[in-house]
Amino acid sequence: MSIKTFLFTLLIIVGLPLSFFAQRSDTAVINIKQGEIFEIKLDFIPGAGYRWEIDTVNLSNVKVLNFKRDVPISSKPKGGIFQDVLTLKGLSKGTTYLRCEYKYLRNTAQEKIYMINCK
16 A cells, blocks of 8 residues: 555544535535446646545445546646546435545645535
8 A cells, every 4th residue: 555545534524514514605516326436536736745635524325436646637747737536436315525625734725515415
C-alpha cells in the first residue's frame, strides 16, 4: 500500500445534523438507483501542494468501491491538471452527504458538498 493511499482520510462525522448540508445553496444533488455505480471527480493541480480530503455522513446506503489518486486528465501530465476519482455504489434507499475539502495543512482553499439520494 502506497503513502498516497494513507493520505486519503475518510472521517465519519458524528453529531453533525444532516440539515446542515441540505440547507447549503452550493450542495450538489446526485440521484441514483440501488445498485447504480457512479463517480465523483475532483480536479487539482499537484504542484500546489493541496490534497482532497473526504468527510462522510451516514455511509450506510452507499459503498466506496474505489478511490484513485492522481489521475491525469490532460495529455501533458507534467504541470497539468489531475483528478482524484471516487467510485461509489448505491446500496439502499436513503441519503448520504459527502464533504470534500481541498486542503493544504490546515488551510482549506475549496469545499464541495454532495447530497447523494439513493432511491
